[in-house]
Amino acid sequence: MTDTIIIGGSSGMGLALARTLLAEGTDVTIVGRSADRLATARAELERPGRGRVRTIAADLGREEDVAELFARVERVDHVAVTAADATGVYGRTADVATATARALVDTKLIGAWLVAKHAAGRVTGSITYTSGINAYRPNGANTIMAAANGALASLAYGLAVELAPVRVNVISPGWVDTPLWDQLGMDKKSAFAELAARLPARRVGTPDDIAQAFLSVMRNGFITGTVLHVDGGHRVT
Numbered sequence: 001m002t003d004t005i006i007i008g009g010s011s012g013m014g015l016a017l018a019r020t021l022l023a024e025g026t027d028v029t030i031v032g033r034s035a036d037r038l039a040t041a042r043a044e045l046e047r048p049g050r051g052r053v054r055t056i057a058a059d060l061g062r063e064e065d066v067a068e069l070f071a072r073v074e075r076v077d078h079v080a081v082t083a084a085d086a087t088g089v090y091g092r093t094a095d096v097a098t099a100t101a102r103a104l105v106d107t108k109l110i111g112a113w114l115v116a117k118h119a120a121g122r123v124t125g126s127i128t129y130t131s132g133i134n135a136y137r138p139n140g141a142n143t144i145m146a147a148a149n150g151a152l153a154s155l156a157y158g159l160a161v162e163l164a165p166v167r168v169n170v171i172s173p174g175w176v177d178t179p180l181w182d183q184l185g186m187d188k189k190s191a192f193a194e195l196a197a198r199l200p201a202r203r204v205g206t207p208d209d210i211a212q213a214f215l216s217v218m219r220n221g222f223i224t225g226t227v228l229h230v231d232g233g234h235r236v237t
């Protein structure tokens with residue numbers, strides 16, 4: 001039996017990964033900022049005969065939280081990081097508050113680095129981060145998110161060398177139907193329909209599409225220092 005820490009596991013892609021791992025009997029620790037959201041996720045996930053669910057409230061943007069999280073863990077097989085808060089991040093550069101941009105980088109990039117810093121010596125199998133299609137297909141209204149996501153690839157390349165034999169990879173999702181979209185205040189239904197018509201896959205992604213991609217890189221011992229694009233072909237349209 002293995003176990004996995006999922007930072008961002010109380011919603012969306014992280015929650016789908018937790019659901020899949022638990023159904024296989026793997027023990028899972030889900031991490032997020034909101035204790036209420038974690039409790040709701042735990043109530044959904046816990047079922048007799050499945051793996052054990054642990055919840056830890058921590059903010060990826062705060063080093064003391066990340067340090068404490070890993071201080072509580074003697075050994076873990078895999079760490080998956082899906083956490084991000086996109087509130088206020090999208091828009092033209094001139095319109096995005098500098099504090100919002102800094103907070104995003106603090107969580108998405110520095111937070112990812114903090115995970116490596118404090119998980120080193122405790123994680124034995126892999127660390128997998130989540131970037132996103134906007135790093136490769138910018139649209140003029142997602143520049144700081146694109147920059148943070150793009151930098152995650154270089155972080156993973158460096159860490160794959162530094163932390164070896166622990167494997168370090170990035171999943172880069174395309175558009176996926178998760179609660180993250182509810183923060184953006186846009187007409188999700190029409191945006192998804194318009195994109196689906198253009199994508200080679202002819203649909204947007206599901207959280208399970210991404211969970212399956214996480215499992216692939218977590219379990220394949222020859223994949224490290226890689227960005228896996230799971231975007232329905234968005235990058236090549």
Ligand SMILES: NC(=O)c1ccc[n+]([C@@H]2O[C@H](COP(=O)([O-])OP(=O)(O)OC[C@H]3O[C@@H](n4cnc5c(N)ncnc54)[C@H](OP(=O)(O)O)[C@@H]3O)[C@@H](O)[C@H]2O)c1
Pocket residue numbers: 007008009010011012013014031032033034035037038058059060061082083084085107130131132133134172173174175176177178179180181
């Ligand atoms: N959905 C898409 O279409 C899409 C496309 C490309 C890339 N992505 C990327 O995919 C990843 C997962 O997105 P999702 O759609 O699954 O998002 P989601 O449904 O909004 O879930 C985000 C999770 O991260 C947690 N979180 C947010 N900020 C955190 C912080 N500072 N510290 C700890 N936990 C934090 C949230 O819980 P709390 O709020 O309680 O902290 C929640 O559990 C993100 O990195 C996102 O940028 C998403």
